[in-house]
Amino acid sequence: xxxxxxxxxxxxxxxxxxxxxxxxxxxxxxxxxxxxxxxxxxxxxxxxxxxxxxxxxxxxxxxxxxxxxxxxxxxxxxxxxxxxxxxxxxxxxxxxxxxxxxxxxxxxxxxxxxxxxxxxxxxxxxxxxxxxxxxxxxxxxxxxxxxxxxxxxxxxxxxxxxxxxxxxxxxxxxxxxxxxxxxxxxxxxxxxxxxxxxxxxxxxxxxxxxxxxxxxxxxxxxxxxxxxxxxxxxxxxxxxxxxxxxxxxxxxxxxxxxxxxxxxxxxxxxxxxxxxxxxxxxxxxxxxxxxxxxxxxxxxxxxxxxxxxxxxxxxxxxxxxxxxxxxxxxxxxxxxxxxxxxxxxxxxxxxxxxxxxxxxxxxxxxxxxxxxxxxxxxxxxxxxxxxxxxxxxxxxxxxxxxxxxxxxxxxxxxxxxxxxxxxxxxxxxxxxxxxxxxxxxxxxxxxxxxxxxxxxxxxxxxxxxxxxxxxxxxxxxxxxxxxxxxxxxxxx
Amino acid sequence: xxxxxxxxxxxxxxxxxxxxxxxxxxxxxxxxxxxxxxxxxxxxxxxxxxxxxxxxxxxxxxxxxxxxxxxxxxxxxxxxxxxxxxxxxxxxxxxxxxxxxxxxxxxxxxxxxxxxxxxxxxxxxxxxxxxxxxxxxxxxxxxxxxxxxxxxxxxxxxxxxxxxxxxxxxxxxxxxxxxxxxxxxxxxxxxxxxxxxxxxxxxxxxxxxxxxxxxxxxxxxxxxxxxxxxxxxxxxxxxxxxxxxxxxxxxxxxxxxxxxxxxxxxxxxxxxxxxxxxxxxxxxxxxxxxxxxxxxxxxxxxxxxxx
Numbered sequence: 001x002x003x004x005x006x007x008x009x010x011x012x013x014x015x016x017x018x019x020x021x022x023x024x025x026x027x028x029x030x031x032x033x034x035x036x037x038x039x040x041x042x043x044x045x046x047x048x049x050x051x052x053x054x055x056x057x058x059x060x061x062x063x064x065x066x067x068x069x070x071x072x073x074x075x076x077x078x079x080x081x082x083x084x085x086x087x088x089x090x091x092x093x094x095x096x097x098x099x100x101x102x103x104x105x106x107x108x109x110x111x112x113x114x115x116x117x118x119x120x121x122x123x124x125x126x127x128x129x130x131x132x133x134x135x136x137x138x139x140x141x142x143x144x145x146x147x148x149x150x151x152x153x154x155x156x157x158x159x160x161x162x163x164x165x166x167x168x169x170x171x172x173x174x175x176x177x178x179x180x181x182x183x184x185x186x187x188x189x190x191x192x193x194x195x196x197x198x199x200x201x202x203x204x205x206x207x208x209x210x211x212x213x214x215x216x217x218x219x220x221x222x223x224x225x226x227x228x229x230x231x232x233x234x235x236x237x238x239x240x241x242x243x244x245x246x247x248x249x250x251x252x253x254x255x256x257x258x259x260x261x262x263x264x265x266x267x268x269x270x271x272x273x274x275x276x277x278x279x280x281x282x283x284x285x286x287x288x289x290x291x292x293x294x295x296x297x298x299x300x301x302x303x304x305x306x307x308x309x310x311x312x313x314x315x316x317x318x319x320x321x322x323x324x325x326x327x328x329x330x331x332x333x334x335x336x337x338x339x340x341x342x343x344x345x346x347x348x349x350x351x352x353x354x355x356x357x358x359x360x361x362x363x364x365x366x367x368x369x370x371x372x373x374x375x376x377x378x379x380x381x382x383x384x385x386x387x388x389x390x391x392x393x394x395x396x397x398x399x400x401x402x403x404x405x406x407x408x409x410x411x412x413x414x415x416x417x418x419x420x421x422x423x424x425x426x427x428x429x430x431x432x433x434x435x436x437x438x439x440x441x442x443x444x445x446x447x448x449x450x451x452x453x454x455x456x457x458x459x460x461x462x463x464x465x466x467x468x469x470x471x472x473x474x475x476x477x478x479x480x481x482x483x484x485x486x487x488x489x490x491x492x
Numbered sequence: 493x494x495x496x497x498x499x500x501x502x503x504x505x506x507x508x509x510x511x512x513x514x515x516x517x518x519x520x521x522x523x524x525x526x527x528x529x530x531x532x533x534x535x536x537x538x539x540x541x542x543x544x545x546x547x548x549x550x551x552x553x554x555x556x557x558x559x560x561x562x563x564x565x566x567x568x569x570x571x572x573x574x575x576x577x578x579x580x581x582x583x584x585x586x587x588x589x590x591x592x593x594x595x596x597x598x599x600x601x602x603x604x605x606x607x608x609x610x611x612x613x614x615x616x617x618x619x620x621x622x623x624x625x626x627x628x629x630x631x632x633x634x635x636x637x638x639x640x641x642x643x644x645x646x647x648x649x650x651x652x653x654x655x656x657x658x659x660x661x662x663x664x665x666x667x668x669x670x671x672x673x674x675x676x677x678x679x680x681x682x683x684x685x686x687x688x689x690x691x692x693x694x695x696x697x698x699x700x701x702x703x704x705x706x707x708x709x710x711x712x713x714x715x716x717x718x719x720x721x722x723x724x725x726x727x728x729x730x731x732x733x734x735x736x737x738x739x740x741x742x743x744x745x746x747x748x749x750x751x752x753x754x755x756x757x758x759x760x761x762x763x764x765x766x767x768x769x770x771x772x773x774x775x776x777x778x779x780x781x782x783x784x785x786x787x788x789x790x791x792x793x794x795x796x797x798x799x
Contacts, residue, residue, distance in 0.1 A: 006645065185500040189507075215633070222630045222698035415690035419698070426635070468511055476515065477653045481641070 001041040003249045004203050004481075011038070012253060015159075019257050024180045028150055031177075031257075035159040039122075042163070046121035049086060050157055056082045057131045058152045061138045061145035072139065079135040087128050090120050095324030123163030125321055129288055131156050134170045136292055143170045151177045158259070160250040164243070166264040166284035173261070181258025190453060191255030196471060197443075197452075198248025201241035203479035205436040208429060209238040213386065215423040220392050225402040227420045228383075232396075235386050236379050237437050240269065243282070267444045269378075272370040274338040277378055285321070289314050308343070312336040322385070327393055331384040338377055432478060519650040527658030528552050530642070530649050532560065536666050544665040545658030547674035550574075551594045551601070552639040552654070555608065559643055562613035563590040568602040569621035571595040572728040572780065575787040576621070584796035587617070599626045600634045603708045608640055618716065619794075621726035623764065623780070624738060625692045627750045629700035681778070688778045689733055696741040706753060713757035725754040726794070729763040729786065731779040732771045761794055 001007045015034045019027055040047050060079035067075055094115040104111040134155065137143035146152040155174050161167075216223050216231035223231075247264035254261045264284050271277035278286050297310040312333065319332015349356070358366060380397070387393035403410070410416040422430050443452060456464055526533035527545035546553040558566075565587060567573050573593035581589050592605050602620055609615060625631070642648045642655075649655055661672045679687070716723040738747040754760045769775055769786065776782055 006647070183500050183504075185503050188504060211633075219630055219698075219700060222700060413690065414687055415694055418691065419694040465510075469514065472511060472515060476651045477656060479651070481648050481651055 001038055003246065003253075004199065004207075004479075007041070016253075016256055020183045028154060028177060031158065032150055032154050035154065035157045035162060038159040039157060039162055042122045043119065049090070049121045049124070050127060053083060053086060053128060053131050054149075054153045054156050057135050057156070058146070058149055060135045061152070062147065064135060064138050065145040076135060076139040080132065083128050083132050087124060090118060090124055092320075092324050094118070099326075126165045126167055127156055127162060129167045129285070129321075130161075130165075133167065133288060133292070134174075137170050143174070146170075146174055158254070160254040160259075161261055164246050164250070165282075166247060166250065166262045167288050168262060168284065173259070176259050179258070184258075187258065188256050191252045191257075193453060194252030194255060195249050196252075196475060198245040198250075198252060199475055199479070200471070201245030201248065201440065203481065204474060205433070205440055206238045206242035206245060207480035208433045208436060208478075209234045209241075211429065212423050212433065213238055217386050217388065217392070217396075220387070220396050223423075224420065225400055225404045226407055227423060228396050228400050228402075230421065231423075232379050232383055232386075232400075234433070235382050236269070236375070237440070239382065239385075240265070241440065267448065269375055269441075270371060270445070270448070271374050272367050274335065274342050274374055274377060277374055278335070278339070285318070289318050289321075293317055304347075308340040311339050311343075315339070326390050327384050327387055330390065330393070331381050334381045334384060338381075436478075518656075521663075522650050522655060522659045525659035525662045527655060527662045528556050528649075529560070530556050530646060536662055540666050541658070541662055543674070544661040544672055548658050548661075549639065549654050551597075551636050552642060554590075554592050554594070555605070555636075555639050555643055558590055558592060558609060559612060561590075562609070563588060564613055564616035565589045566606075566609050566615060566617075567591045567593055567619050567621070568605055569593040569619075569726070570597040570602075570623075570626065572623070572782070573619075573621040573726070575781065575784075576791060577787070580788060580791045581795045584791055587795065589617075589619075593621070594636075597622075597626075598631050598633050598635075599705050600708070601636045603712060604634060604636050604640065606712055608636075608643075614719070615721050617722045617724075619724050619726060621728055623728060623730055623734075624743075624747050624750050625695045627702050627705055627753070628695055628698075629702050629704050630698045631695055684778045685733075688780050689737070692734060692737050692780070693741070696737050696743055699741065699743055699746065701746075702750075702753075709753070709757050716758070723758040724761065725758055726761045726790070727751060727754065727764045728790070729765070729770050729782060731773065731776045732766060734779040735764065735766055735770060761790075763790060 001011060011034075015030070018030055022030055036047060039050060057079055060075055060082075064072055064075045064079075097111070097113050097115050100111040100113075103109075134143065134146075134152075138145050146155065151174070154177050155168075155170065158173070158177075213231050213235045216227050217235070220228070244265040251261045251263070262284055264282060266280040266283065268277050268280040271280055294310055294314040297313060298306060299310065300307050302310065313336075315332045315336030316329060317332070319328045319330070319335075322328040322332070383396050384390075384393045387396060410420075446452065446455065456467060459467070523531060523533060524535050526536070527541055528549070529538060529541060567576060567578070567589050570593060574591065574595060576591065576593075578589040578591050581587060592609060594601060599622060602622070606615075606618065606620075638648075638652065642652060661674075664670045665672070713723060715721070738744055751760065751762060764770075774783075775786055
């Protein structure tokens with residue numbers, strides 16, 4: 001069941017209405033049943049995979065808490081192996097098998113195993129990481145073990161964030177299932193507004209951009225520079241709106257019922273550096289990797305070469321987390337490399353200009369230039385993320401500037417525009433996509449100063465209601481409703 | 493049970509109702525105008541809608557019409573098939589057909605329309621008409637999805653911007669007499685001629701072996717054989733300028749392969765051969781679209797048994 005489907009349009013109000021109508025002691029059971037139904041609407045059989053993860057980590061949490069020393073560590077290891085094992089089997093078995101087969105073919109060795117016909121359980125990487133964070137936190141004595149199996153199951157499979165995060169930490173979410181939430185008008189409205197904004201991002205921006213991106217990235221050899229540039233920038237906004245749209249709907253729907261989930265995006269494309277970008281993009285995953293991988297490797301409290309190595313390893317693993325394909329590994333490696341170069345550049349700059357202080361008047365233009373450079377670097381990385389194969393990615397990356405010199409002359413030709421800019425799709429769709437991106441950026445930029453909700457609340461009633469009507473009309477009439485499209489991050 | 497404040501609930505439902513009310517009114521307006529005749533609403537005559545809404549989305553118009561009055565004999569194709577009039581076929585052969593072709597259609601859209609039509613009624617006779625430029629995996633767009641989604645989920649009819657536009661034009665034409673002038677040409681014949689040639693050259697330049705199309709057509713062909721559906725193909729006559737494009741891009745082999753493939757999938761009527769008729773510009777509105785006499789000739793040859 002997708003957030004942008006008609007099913008969810010019925011499911012969400014029914015579950016929410018029942019949630020507030022039921023006595024608090026039955027609400028947990030309702031949410032658990034709703035979450036099971038939500039998950040099983042994708043592929044029912046995989047509920048058993050989820051049940052396995054829940055059972056293992058529930059038991060592991062209690063055992064870890066009772067043990068000390070080596071036994072404690074062993075319990076944690078058992079949980080990690082079970083979780084990573086499930087993830088490895090479903091997500092990486094075929095990838096590794098095919099990679100070894102290919103490698104074996106090159107050195108004349110026959111790899112004995114064959115790929116299996118398995119489908120990745122939806123959201124596996126998300127709920128596995130969420131569950132793992134619980135056992136790690138219990139191990140680190142930063143979280144008491146949860147003794148109520150139902151509550152723990154709900155922590156792992158709370159439906160708003162079950163299939164694509166945010167990857168919650170037990171300290172933030174677990175205790176909320178013990179609280180009683182009342183129907184509060186202002187909180188419910190705030191949640192619904194957040195859901196509407198998420199829907200705008202998903203169905204008005206992301207789903208409108210998707211056909212242009214797919215057209216180019218599915219047939220890269222039939223396009224040239226301008227199409228690659230456009231499609232890549234479009235993809236940058238598509239993936240941002242798709243994923244942050246999902247997160248907003250998740251946060252909003254949880255908020256309606258009284259739950260606070262962690263923020264997952266904070267205007268990432270306004271970042272003036274790559275490191276800043278990673279502090280604002282998919283925050284719940286970035287902090288997960290920071291806390292459990294990067295810090296475990298020693299973080300930045302090690303000699304500088306090892307620190308750079310740690311960064312690269314963390315990003316390579318993060319790339320692999322996104323998908324079992326070399327394109328994701330390269331994407332992760334590329335972002336790791338950006339960070340290493342950025343940190344090294346900062347150290348070098350401080351050494352050369354120890355007393356440098358940017359003049360006041362230059363700060364804003366300089367920040368704009370840095371933001372633009374960061375956005376370009378991130379977009380370059382997206383090529384590898386989106387391309388179907390590494391060969392396609394390298395083809396696109398090496399033909400980004402093809403034909404740009406002739407562009408001014410070609411822009412007079414209607415057929416050139418149809419083929420290379422509109423990518424054979426409807427002009428109206430293209431215009432709509434082009435309008436939606438600045439709207440998104442303006443709203444985000446405005447939120448930087450004052451939260452949109454606060455801004456709207458301060459307006460006179462007729463302005464406020466006009467905005468509400470305009471927002472609903474935009475969603476209803478400009479949303480791509482024809483076929484509920486899956487969220488990109490569901491595949492991870 | 494903890495009792496939540498009734499005031500909070502009342503406030504919420506009142507405001508939600510106020511927010512929803514104008515949209516419900518708008519939906520009633522769309523139902524009343526029913527620009528594409530989905531609900532068969534009787535308030536405005538079909539003739540008005542033919543001028544005010546149907547040209548906005550021929551795909552939606554035709555699929556809705558087909559849903560209301562399905563026919564086992566259908567014509568599928570792009571704008572060239574659109575020039576073949578079912579009345580003309582009925583006149584020469586007595587057989588009734590529905591034309592489910594769309595302007596600028598891709599082969600993908602034709603194939604999807606086939607399956608949609610077959611779901612509505614078991615098909616008996618199907619003619620698919622298109623040219624070489626569509627038998628190209630590069631041209632893999634599909635714009636029929638929104639129309640099919642509306643037919644499957646009528647709720648989407650009220651949220652579709654084209655439907656809303658159609659409802660507005662229909663009401664305006666009915667009560668203010670303002671004709672939106674849909675479908676009128678916006679460029680000269682010479683510009684259209686050059687533009688069509690350039691578009692088809694672009695497709696040829698980006699030719700992609702039709703692996704996906706071949707398999708989709710093969711699937712239809714196999715299905716038709718199993719179900720006893722008479723599936724036939726028509727390759728329409730392009731003007732000599734259009735016929736020259738495959739050679740110009742070194743695609744002669746692929747062009748003949750295209751005709752061989754179609755002949756394998758079902759009986760093929762091939763009109764795309766160089767002759768005096770295809771050399772004459774007067775027979776064409778642009779290099780792709782032939783004029784009425786040629787369309788009548790095609791109908792005579794295929795359905796008239798040469799009479």
